[in-house]
Structures are given as C-alpha cells and as structure tokens.
Amino acid sequence: MTEEVANYGASTDAVILVGGRGTRxxxxxxxTPKPMLPTANYPxxxxxxxxxxxxxxxxxxxxxxxxAEVFEEYFGDGSELGLDIEYVVEETALGTGGGIRNVYDKLRHDTVMVFNGDVLSGMDLSGILDTHHRKDADVTMHLLNVADPRAFGCVPTDEEGRVLEFLEKTEDPPTNQINAGCYVFKREVIQTIPADRVVSVERETFPALLSDGHLVVGHVDNSYWRDMGRPDDFVRGSSDLVRGIAYSPxxxxxxxxxxxxxxxxxxxGALLLSGTAIGRGSVIGAGCRIDGTVVFDGVTIEPGAVVNNSIxxxxxxIGANAHIDNCVIGEGAQVGARCELQGGMRVFPGVVLPDAGVRFSSDA
Structure with a gap:
C-alpha cells in the first residue's frame, strides 16, 4: 500500500485556497495575508x-x-521546498467553488487535492488519497469526528462511506461528522463548476453532485484540526505545533x-513556556515570563514583563514589567513599562502607549 500511496501523490495536484482577507x-x-503570518517561526x-x-x-x-504578490515573493517557484508552485490570482472573490474552478487551466493530473489555506490539520493526506482511489470516487471529503458538531455543517455517510447529504448548522445534528475543508476531486468534476462567478462548493457544488448521482465519499478520522482564523485559535495552533501536538515536518x-x-x-532567568515561539532578532529581557505566546521578528521585551496567550x-x-494577557499587539507598536493589557485587547500598528498608560490596577 505504501508504494501505491506514493504513486497517488506523484499523480496529484494540490490546490491551496489562500485568497481570504483574514479580517478576524x-x-x-x-x-500580511493570514497564511503568511509567522506560526511556530515559519509562515x-x-x-x-x-x-x-x-x-x-x-x-x-x-x-x-x-x-497576492506576497506569496510568490516568499515561495517563488517552490524549488527550494522540493515543490513546483504556480499562482492564480482571483481578481474578484469567487467563493470556494469558484476559486477551485479558477485554477482549472493550471491542473496537470486527473486527481486534485484541495486545501483551505487557514486550517491547521493533522489529517493523513496519503490515507485520504487512498480512500479516493479505492472507492473510485468523484469527490472525497475529509470528515472530522467532533464532540459537539452543532457549530458546523454536518455530513452523514452510509456504511460504505458514501455521503448522503449536506446539513447546515442544527441544534440536533444526526451525526458528529463535520466537513473539515479538504477535498479530493476528479479533475473532470472541477470542469463542471461554473466559471467566472461566485460558487459555494458546500452549498452549490456538492449538493448538485449528489442530486446528479455522482459518488461523493467521506474519509472520516479524528485527526488534529483547527481553524486559525481567530487570535485565540492562532495562538493555540502555533503552540500546538511547537509542542508537537500538531505535527509539522x-x-x-x-x-x-x-x-x-x-x-x-x-x-x-527568562521563562519561555507552553509552546512559545520567539522570532528572528527578537530580544527577551531577564526575568520575563512568556507563556503560550507567538513573538514575531525584531521584538524587544524588556526585563520583568509577563506575556500570556498573546500575539x-x-x-x-514592550516595556519593563508590563503585563499582557490574551492580546494582539500590532506591528511596530510600543507598550510602555508597567502597562497592563488584557481581555482580547488589540493594539494597532504604530500605536504608542506611555509608561503606565493603561492599567487595570489602581497603583501605577
């Protein structure tokens, strides 16, 4: 099986959807596009x-x-990563289905694996490809078992793994299998998606394939999975990579x-804990405690500062003895000594907070 799976990869195109604005x-x-943000010291x-x-x-x-230019400037043709990377720019937002259809002319193989560029996942890519080929499916979806599926769209399957329907969020879901946002298509199926218009693959493409009798199957597992769209998830995802809870080669x-x-x-004397990442050229002063935090490049944190679960x-x-908990501090901002920031605060780029300028304690 290992040899077969390796061959599947060699004859598969990967499509990564990275067009979002990352407003959250x-x-x-x-x-900076969200997929290029430093995470465990790599984009x-x-x-x-x-x-x-x-x-x-x-x-x-x-x-x-x-x-769009940021991706090509950083990764180039992909040769340094052992890859051959091409780029397609969406001039206007086309949705998930429209984005997949928009890259059709660049595809080289009959099997196409589509990834959402802001999901951190531990899924077994070779296993999903193996399921797709063994079942001779038109589309194979990565489905995830979750404890509480009410916040997600549910995807029930029969005993053969065939997808039965696509359900929107509901208070009483019939299954705990959710759409994890990775799909394997036969190339010919992508060609049937309408070109040059907004198409939702979840609401339009997949239901249409089912109604037309195409074989859509689910590959179900319990792998690591996290949408990196919110600050708390971004921090946790980076921490999990650093600690090896989420795998990265x-x-x-x-x-x-x-x-x-x-x-x-x-x-x-500085303590770096709970999957903290410290980027290039950053300086952490004596007696600091940096806990579960993502520190980008060129950051200075003065002695005695405490930073928890922040970006x-x-x-x-960051000035001496500042306390920052569960915050996002934008590029080039200055947080004065003894400031106390907490509770999801976001400091925008270039903002200067004077020493003791923001406090929750009564003493300065």
Missing part, C-alpha cells in the same frame, strides 16, 4: 506545504487574491516548551 485577525492581517502556509511535499505531491497551485526533532530562532537573544507582531517594543 486584524491588525495582524492589515499588511503558516509553509507547514502545509511541507506536509504536501512529504505526501509525495509536488505540483501546487495557489489560488490567491488579497496581497518543519519541526521534526525540535518540539518542546518553546522554539527560539537562533538569531534571537533570551536573557538568563506580538514584528518590531513591537
């Missing part, structure tokens, strides 16, 4: 590309839109309590 992560996404998308390459897939088509042999870029400086963007300066 603002201000981090004002100038988030690079973890997915590494898993695609590990599965034997080499041809990748990125469907881009917002800040980029971090083989380097997982643990923290990952620190070799160019960063961490003073003695600190590039070029930020």
């Amino acid at each position: 992560l603002r201000p981090l996404t004002i100038g 988030f998308l690079q973890h997915l590309l590494a898993r695609i390459q590990t599965a034997g897939i080499t041809h990748v088509v990125m469907s881009t839109s917002f800040k 980029l971090l083989d042999g380097r997982t643990g309590e923290a990952i620190v870029d070799e160019s960063a400086g961490v003073a003695g 600190i963007a590039s070029g930020v300066h």
Whole structure:
C-alpha cells in the first residue's frame, strides 16, 4: 500500500485556497495575508506545504487574491521546498467553488487535492488519497469526528462511506461528522463548476453532485484540526505545533516548551513556556515570563514583563514589567513599562502607549 500511496501523490495536484482577507485577525492581517503570518517561526502556509511535499505531491497551485504578490515573493517557484508552485490570482472573490474552478487551466493530473489555506490539520493526506482511489470516487471529503458538531455543517455517510447529504448548522445534528475543508476531486468534476462567478462548493457544488448521482465519499478520522482564523485559535495552533501536538515536518526533532530562532537573544532567568515561539532578532529581557505566546521578528521585551496567550507582531517594543494577557499587539507598536493589557485587547500598528498608560490596577 505504501508504494501505491506514493504513486497517488506523484499523480496529484494540490490546490491551496489562500485568497481570504483574514479580517478576524486584524491588525495582524492589515499588511500580511493570514497564511503568511509567522506560526511556530515559519509562515503558516509553509507547514502545509511541507506536509504536501512529504505526501509525495509536488505540483501546487495557489489560488490567491488579497496581497497576492506576497506569496510568490516568499515561495517563488517552490524549488527550494522540493515543490513546483504556480499562482492564480482571483481578481474578484469567487467563493470556494469558484476559486477551485479558477485554477482549472493550471491542473496537470486527473486527481486534485484541495486545501483551505487557514486550517491547521493533522489529517493523513496519503490515507485520504487512498480512500479516493479505492472507492473510485468523484469527490472525497475529509470528515472530522467532533464532540459537539452543532457549530458546523454536518455530513452523514452510509456504511460504505458514501455521503448522503449536506446539513447546515442544527441544534440536533444526526451525526458528529463535520466537513473539515479538504477535498479530493476528479479533475473532470472541477470542469463542471461554473466559471467566472461566485460558487459555494458546500452549498452549490456538492449538493448538485449528489442530486446528479455522482459518488461523493467521506474519509472520516479524528485527526488534529483547527481553524486559525481567530487570535485565540492562532495562538493555540502555533503552540500546538511547537509542542508537537500538531505535527509539522518543519519541526521534526525540535518540539518542546518553546522554539527560539537562533538569531534571537533570551536573557538568563527568562521563562519561555507552553509552546512559545520567539522570532528572528527578537530580544527577551531577564526575568520575563512568556507563556503560550507567538513573538514575531525584531521584538524587544524588556526585563520583568509577563506575556500570556498573546500575539506580538514584528518590531513591537514592550516595556519593563508590563503585563499582557490574551492580546494582539500590532506591528511596530510600543507598550510602555508597567502597562497592563488584557481581555482580547488589540493594539494597532504604530500605536504608542506611555509608561503606565493603561492599567487595570489602581497603583501605577
């Protein structure tokens, strides 16, 4: 089976949908597409590309839109990653189905694996491809078992794995299988999606395929899965990568309590805990406690500061003895000494908070 699965990868195109604006992560996404945000010290998308390459897939088509040039500037033709990457730019938003149809002319193979570019997943790519080919399916969907499916669209299947219907969010779901946002298509099916208009693959394409008698099957598992769209999920996802809870080939042999870029400086007595990531050229002062936090490049955190479950963007300066809990600090912002920020606060790029300028305590 291993040899067969490897062959499946070699004859599969990967399509990654990375056109979204990432508004829930603002201000981090004002100038950077969400899939390019540093996650465990690599652009988030690079973890997915590494898993695609590990599965034997080499041809990748990125469907881009917002800040499209950033992807090509960073990844180029993909050769340094062992990949062959091409780019297609959506001039106007086309939805999931429209985005998939829009890359049709770039496809080289009869099997096409589609990924949502803002999902962190531990799914077995080779296993999904194996299911697709064994069942000779027109479309294979990655389905995830979750404890509480009420917040998701549910996808019931029969004993053979055939998808029966697609259900919107409901208070009494008939199954705990949800659509995890990864699909394998026969190329000919993609050609049937209407071109040059908005198409929802979930609401339009898949129901139409079922009603027309096409074979849509589910590959069901309990793998790691997280939508990285909100700050708390982004922090948790990066932390899980650092700790090895979520797997990335980029971090083989380097997982643990923290990952620190070799160019960063961490003073003695500083504590880096719970999957913290420290980016290039960042400096962490003595006596700091950085817990479950993503620190981008070129950040300075002065001695005695405490930062929990937060995202600190590039070029930020955090003053001595500041306390930051569950916050997003935008690029180049300055947080003065002894400031206290908490409860989902977002500090936008370039904002300067003076020493003790924001406090929850009564003493300054």
